[in-house]
Amino acid sequence: MTHQSTLAAPAGCRDAPVLKQRGQHEVFCGLTGIIWLHRKMQDAFFLVVGSRTCAHLLQSAAGVMIFAEPRFGTAILEETDLAGLADAQDELEREVDRLLARRSDIRQLFLVGSCPSEVIKLDLSRAAERLSARHAPKVRVLNYSGSGIETTFTEGEDACLAAMVPALPETRDRQLMLVGALPDVVEDQALDLLEKLGIDRVTVLPARTANNGVAVGPETVFALTQPFLGATHSALERRGARHIPAPFPFGEEGTTRWLSAVAHEFGVDKERFESVTDAPRARARRAVAKATETLNGKSVFLFPDSQLEIPLARFLTRECGMTAVEIGAPYIHKSVVGPDMDLLSQGPTISEGQDVDLQLDRCRAAQPDLTVCGLGLANPLEAEGLATKWAIELVFTPVHFYEQAGDLAGLFSRPLHRRQLLKKSEEIGVPATPGAIPDPAPTSGGRS
Amino acid sequence: MKLSVWTYEGPPHVGALRVATAMKGLHYVLHAPQGDTYADLLFTMIERRNHRPPVTYTTFQARDLGSDTANLFRTACQEAHARFQPEAMIVGASCTAELIQDDPGGMAETMGLPIPVIPLELPSYQRKENFGADETFFQIVRALARPVARTGPITCNLIGPTALGFRHRDDITEVTALLSDLGVEVNVTAPYGATPGDLKRLGAAHFNVLMYPETGEAACRWMERELGQPFTRTIPIGVGATRDFAAEVAKLTGHEATLDTSRLRQPWYSASVDSTYLTGKRVFIFGAGTQVAAAARIARDEMGFEVVGMGCYNREMARPIRALARDYGVEALISDDYLDVEARIEELAPELILGTQMERHTAKRLGIPCAVISAPVHVQDFPARYSPQMGIEGANVIFDTWVHPLVMGLEEHLLAMFREDFEFHDAAGASHHGHKATPRPESAGQTTPAFGPSDPEPAPAADGAATWLEEAERELRKVPFFVRGKARRNTETFAAERGLSQISIDTLYEAKSHYAR
Numbered sequence: 009m010t011h012q013s014t015l016a017a018p019a020g021c022r023d024a025p026v027l028k029q030r031g032q033h034e035v036f037c038g039l040t041g042i043i044w045l046h047r048k049m050q051d052a053f054f055l056v057v058g059s060r061t062c063a064h065l066l067q068s069a070a071g072v073m074i075f076a077e078p079r080f081g082t083a084i085l086e087e088t089d090l091a092g093l094a095d096a097q098d099e100l101e102r103e104v105d106r107l108l109a110r111r112s113d114i115r116q117l118f119l120v121g122s123c124p125s126e127v128i129k130l131d132l133s134r135a136a137e138r139l140s141a142r143h144a145p146k147v148r149v150l151n152y153s154g155s156g157i158e159t160t161f162t163e164g165e166d167a168c169l170a171a172m173v174p175a176l177p178e179t180r181d182r183q184l185m186l187v188g189a190l191p192d193v194v195e196d197q198a199l200d201l202l203e204k205l206g207i208d209r210v211t212v213l214p215a216r217t218a219n220n221g222v223a224v225g226p227e228t229v230f231a232l233t234q235p236f237l238g239a240t241h242s243a244l245e246r247r248g249a250r251h252i253p254a255p256f257p258f259g260e261e262g263t264t265r266w267l268s269a270v271a272h273e274f275g276v277d278k279e280r281f282e283s284v285t286d287a288p289r290a291r292a293r294r295a296v297a298k299a300t301e302t303l304n305g306k307s308v309f310l311f312p313d314s315q316l317e318i319p320l321a322r323f324l325t326r327e328c329g330m331t332a333v334e335i336g337a338p339y340i341h342k343s344v345v346g347p348d349m350d351l352l353s354q355g356p357t358i359s360e361g362q363d364v365d366l367q368l369d370r371c372r373a374a375q376p377d378l379t380v381c382g383l384g385l386a387n388p389l390e391a392e393g394l395a396t397k398w399a400i401e402l403v404f405t406p407v408h409f410y411e412q413a414g415d416l417a418g419l420f421s422r423p424l425h426r427r428q429l430l431k432k433s434e435e436i437g438v439p440a441t442p443g444a445i446p447d448p449a450p451t452s453g454g455r456s
Numbered sequence: 457m458k459l460s461v462w463t464y465e466g467p468p469h470v471g472a473l474r475v476a477t478a479m480k481g482l483h484y485v486l487h488a489p490q491g492d493t494y495a496d497l498l499f500t501m502i503e504r505r506n507h508r509p510p511v512t513y514t515t516f517q518a519r520d521l522g523s524d525t526a527n528l529f530r531t532a533c534q535e536a537h538a539r540f541q542p543e544a545m546i547v548g549a550s551c552t553a554e555l556i557q558d559d560p561g562g563m564a565e566t567m568g569l570p571i572p573v574i575p576l577e578l579p580s581y582q583r584k585e586n587f588g589a590d591e592t593f594f595q596i597v598r599a600l601a602r603p604v605a606r607t608g609p610i611t612c613n614l615i616g617p618t619a620l621g622f623r624h625r626d627d628i629t630e631v632t633a634l635l636s637d638l639g640v641e642v643n644v645t646a647p648y649g650a651t652p653g654d655l656k657r658l659g660a661a662h663f664n665v666l667m668y669p670e671t672g673e674a675a676c677r678w679m680e681r682e683l684g685q686p687f688t689r690t691i692p693i694g695v696g697a698t699r700d701f702a703a704e705v706a707k708l709t710g711h712e713a714t715l716d717t718s719r720l721r722q723p724w725y726s727a728s729v730d731s732t733y734l735t736g737k738r739v740f741i742f743g744a745g746t747q748v749a750a751a752a753r754i755a756r757d758e759m760g761f762e763v764v765g766m767g768c769y770n771r772e773m774a775r776p777i778r779a780l781a782r783d784y785g786v787e788a789l790i791s792d793d794y795l796d797v798e799a800r801i802e803e804l805a806p807e808l809i810l811g812t813q814m815e816r817h818t819a820k821r822l823g824i825p826c827a828v829i830s831a832p833v834h835v836q837d838f839p840a841r842y843s844p845q846m847g848i849e850g851a852n853v854i855f856d857t858w859v860h861p862l863v864m865g866l867e868e869h870l871l872a873m874f875r876e877d878f879e880f881h882d883a884a885g886a887s888h889h890g891h892k893a894t895p896r897p898e899s900a901g902q903t904t905p906a907f908g909p910s911d912p913e914p915a916p917a918a919d920g921a922a923t924w925l926e927e928a929e930r931e932l933r934k935v936p937f938f939v940r941g942k943a944r945r946n947t948e949t950f951a952a953e954r955g956l957s958q959i960s961i962d963t964l965y966e967a968k969s970h971y972a973r
Contacts, residue, residue, distance in 0.1 A: 037491025156491025384496030391506030
């Protein structure tokens with residue numbers, strides 16, 4: 009490895025003790041991944057087999073961002089399905105036939121398991137087989153579970169991609185596979201960088217459409233672009249592919265180390281690597297430096313959400329000058345985030361899983377300058393005086409690779425910057441009355 | 457199994473959450489799998505609440521199913537009680553927990569907590585959000601409210617407002633003021649802002665004001681029976697309904713119905729000449745039953761609109777809405793499938809939609825103006841300003857809200873005069889919809905039809921109805937796009953009634969004079 013100027017010091021926190029608590033988890037279930045997956049795979053439809061709650065979650069998580077007729081829906085289980093009066097397989101077949109008749113553009117159909125379908129042990133793999141036989145070759149039907157009892161938020165994408173791997177055709181070609189759903193603009197930038205490095209046999213999982221020639225085999229090496237893809241990682245290894253471990257491509261350093269690991273695998277020489285990366289590296293550093301003016305010296309507390317927490321903490325502490333108080337992640341797969349942990353200084357509490365009330369106690373005690381947390385906690389913490397960054401935006405926004413490094417830093421600096429801009433309500437002559445927000449106005453209040 | 461893309465109502469436990477979040481000193485322990493905590497963001501983001509909803513979710517996972525989810529529930533109950541020290545607790549199951557049959561209610565009873573613990577049975581696979589809220593509030597009231605001495609002065613309770621309700625926050629303020637003018641003070645408002653302790657003194661009021669039947673009717677009926685409290689039936693949305701409400705309250709109190717109308721602007725705004733253009737606008741109304749019924753009356757009697765269709769998504773209100781629709785000479789649409797609603801809208805081609813956020817999107821797609829009158833709610837439905845639906849100010853707010861999406865009178869007149877204007881041609885859409893003007897297709901006007909989005913293709917009318925002759929079709933195109941749908945429909949009906957096979961320019965104008973008002 010010749011490209012990395014600073015090799016990971018063994019003094020990272022890969023072996024630091026991990027705090028594990030079990031209580032209420034304030035996290036999304038894996039169904040939420042459908043919100044971005046259905047945008048990424050343009051000829052795919054995600055059919056959740058679940059309850060009204062599943063439909064309501066998807067709607068609430070998506071908000072009305074993507075109205076129109078989306079490429080996802082919920083087959084809502086009813087009393088008759090539960091009582092066994094209706095054969096769920098037949099019911100599902102009927103709904104799928106109707107759906108495919110209406111949406112002739114669909115080439116891939118994912119039957120997505122939910123908590124209720126898992127609990128009643130509805131066999132979706134059998135359903136997928138039957139439906140595949142019925143609708144092949146036009147439509148391929150796969151299944152995975154996005155249920156909350158089995159998946160946490162981004163694990164839904166992992167389960168989806170892992171379900172696609174066994175169906176990929178075999179290839180013996182030497183190739184690089186990028187794994188993870190990225191916004192198209194970011195994916196194009198990554199492919200462009202790799203091409204300039206001379207690596208041109210590159211495929212992406214998931215591809216934008218079904219008929220794309222993505223294949224896998226013993227000569228395939230793969231690089232993850234998202235840290236939550238543990239099951240996909242294993243599924244690819246089972247197909248003979250080999251993982252290139254690397255820190256994740258967040259920020260200038262992360263992107264360089266990620267690219268460097270790939271370049272090393274493909275024997276790209278140092279000169280070429282530098283000629284390709286020097287300019288974007290400098291741009292990324294400049295862009296991050298702007299946000300760092302706000303972030304430098306500030307403390308950050310990350311609640312578990314998307315499994316991006318460890319790579320992001322590495323970025324925030326090493327590139328933006330922040331101090332991590334606690335880094336919480338729903339799961340920590342060291343085979344995936346190990347290289348990021350190696351770079352992360354010891355000191356912060358590393359926690360896996362969650363008891364949200366106890367974690368809130370620790371957060372309030374620490375009074376961090378910035379708290380990264382989910383939507384259910386953000387406004388309540390703001391009302392208590394803590395600056396927050398909603399974690400879900402990190403999954404929905406283009407944040408990977410050089411050209412987005414500044415945007416990524418900006419997502420964290422904006423809440424702090426905003427606080428500086430807004431005058432305190434006392435300063436503009438209004439008493440701060442946090443309780444007044446949801447309460448009805450006093451009787452005279454609204455009347456002119 | 458039923459395929460659903462967007463839903464009007466969440467599951468029943470979300471209704472229970474709306475009651476719990478509205479109250480103070482109450483805690484909800486919900487047996488639910490990991491992920492059901494998404495519901496918190498409805499309150500913290502959409503409603504911008506500055507506190508976490510008072511809910512503990514057991515968030516069980518697959519590995520717990522193999523061991524002991526019941527124990528998880530017990531621990532969650534104990535810890536929630538110790539940490540939050542509520543005055544009372546409600547316990548229940550979400551859809552998945554219902555399937556594993558741990559019986560949270562039964563377990564909680566045996567735990568010997570020193571506070572009232574109220575079990576909820578909300579059938580997730582049969583019922584929905586409004587039922588969940590109504591049933592939850594009813595169960596809490598039934599558990600806590602007892603007969604107590606009536607207050608000296610005449611008082612009432614305001615029943616029904618919840619968290620995440622459509623304008624409930626401001627309606628409480630408005631109705632409280634309205635009642636004060638009528639000489640009635642409010643004893644308890646519930647569930648919004650009430651504590652379990654407050655519910656114990658519900659019985660002190662002389663009567664109940666049922667603000668929202670969707671979420672408060674079961675409790676009102678129980679209180680009528682058990683506490684001898686009559687409740688009001690009129691929902692004071694609109695000028696007429698507000699007057700009727702005042703009369704209904706006056707009957708209960710024996711006082712005179714004194715309504716302070718000094719701030720009431722709606723009737724004059726509606727009568728002033730600029731509003732002439734509102735006359736006979738064809739409106740389609742859809743939402744929760746209560747709001748739909750109120751909107752229909754306002755639309756016809758206070759705005760001078762023509763109600764061309766109505767419906768509701770909550771089956772509980774199907775019967776009254778069907779009856780109301782008959783009075784209006786239209787067929788009610790009772791459906792919770794937004795595609796059915798969209799199809800009906802397309803068929804009726806109204807000039808204004810009064811609907812929910814779903815219809816707002818449908819309207820955007822079809823290019824029809826739309827005002828939102830009902831839940832399901834969106835962040836826009838929680839404005840910073842005071843914006844009630846009920847009472848005097850509510851009538852004013854409704855006038856503004858409904859008129860805003862329409863092109864104003866004089867503006868509409870100018871549009872009609874210069875309909876071939878390069879900016880204000882048919883395909884451009886209304887100027888305030890935030891889009892850049894769309895250039896008119898080159899050959900528009902004479903040869904290529906430039907139909908508005910709500911205007912169906914000039915295909916020969918179906919079902920053996922009359923065919924449009926080309927000259928008549930061309931003449932029809934000169935009619936401003938926002939009334940063209942009506943002109944087409946009227947002409948076709950006119951032709952069909954007379955058994956005409958072809959529609960000429962004469963037929964068009966004969967129909968016009970036939971339907972002239």
